[in-house]
Amino acid sequence: MRNVLREWRAELKQTFTGTRDAVPDWVGRLEEGDDTGYHLPGSAVWAVHGSMTTIVAGIRALLMQALHPGALAGVYDHSRFREDPLGRLAGTIRWIFTVSYGSTAAAREASAWVLRLHESVRGKYVDGHGVVRSYSANDPELLRWVHIAFTDAFLAAHKIWGGPIPGGPDAYVREWAQAGRLMGVDSPPLSEAEMRQQLDRWYDDGDLRSDERVAEMVAFIRNPPLHPSLRRGYRMLFAAAVSSLEPKYRDMLGLQPPRLGPFPLPVRLGTKVTLGVVHLALGRVGPSEQAARQRLRRLGFAA
Structure with a gap:
């Protein structure tokens, strides 16, 4: 039994970090730096991103992002998601945790690294109105869509399965707006209501699209x-x-609320149990947060 648990823990680490046993090098570097970074213990960002609910949020964000044909084209045409899906996941986790827990220099460097990767991601797509358009992964509008889809997903999942958020949902949206700015998003939303309004604008304007590529994703x-x-x-x-997911987005994705025959699947309870098991396997405090606390203690801040 112990060997089975050890193997399961190793597979979880491989899935989320790209390595089975050792802590990735980038996590250790979160101890480096000469300032506190953009976010501190007790912040809304630390509360949300230190929770296991981020796993559900990541899946929801990927589903939502697929609805914007420009964002989907970048992934579909340029990424190696079929051959190396875990590599893409590990890269996204690296950026999120570096911005959440790293120094300001580390957060800026990680964001610049992602933007450099985006420079070659260009092409054409058919928008929600049937018009052929050119795209670049660093287009401000596509960056805004990705930022808002992530923010909405992380907040939604945490509100259902997570604990209290210091300052409430608005504090999380306001704090994580810094990640959007680092990625070139101009004037990201600063409240839950503003985020919801901007997200729904794409839907109301008919800019989202559901087609065979979305179904494949x-x-x-x-x-x-x-x-x-x-x-x-x-x-x-x-x-x-x-x-x-909101029903209108779920319908666009061709998905239905999970059921066991004629009965709704007890998703809330089942998810809570599943996340609890993952939490037990991975540990109470993640290595990224531990590294950040080491840096903060070195700088003389209570952590």
Whole structure:
């Protein structure tokens, strides 16, 4: 049993960080730096991003992002999501945790690294009105969509399965707006209501699109190439992400609320149990937060 648990823990680490055993090098570097960074212990960002709810949020964000044809084209045409889906996931996690826990220099460097990767991501797509458009992954409007989809997903999942947020939902949106600015988003939303208004504008204006590419992406997100030991838990987390979506977006994705025959699947309870098991396997405090606390103590701040 102990060997099974050890193997399961290793597979979880491989999925989220890209390495089975050792802590990734970038995590250790979060101890470096000469300032506190953009976010501190007790912040809304630390509360949300230090929670296991980020796993559900990540799935929800990927589903939502697929609805913008420009954002989907960048992933579909330029990323290696089919051959190396975990590599893309690990890169996204690296950026999120570096901005959340790193020094300001580390956060800026990580964001600049992502923007450099985006420079070659260009092409054409058919928008929600049937018009062929050119795109670049660093287009301000696409960056805004990705930022808001992530912020909405992290907040929505945490409101359902997480604990209290210091300052409430508005504080999280306001604090995480800094991540948007680092990525070139001009005037990101600063409240939950403003974020919701901007998100729904794409839907109301008919800019989102559901087609065969979206269906293919949804099928891939539903059944990614995970280790067999992780698949049952992932099915519950995918169901959680689906259940957390607003019905209008869920309908566009061709998804239905999870059911067991004629009965609704008890997603809230099942997800809470699943996240609790993952939390037990990975530890109470993640290595990124531990590294940040080490830096803060070195700088003389209580951590």
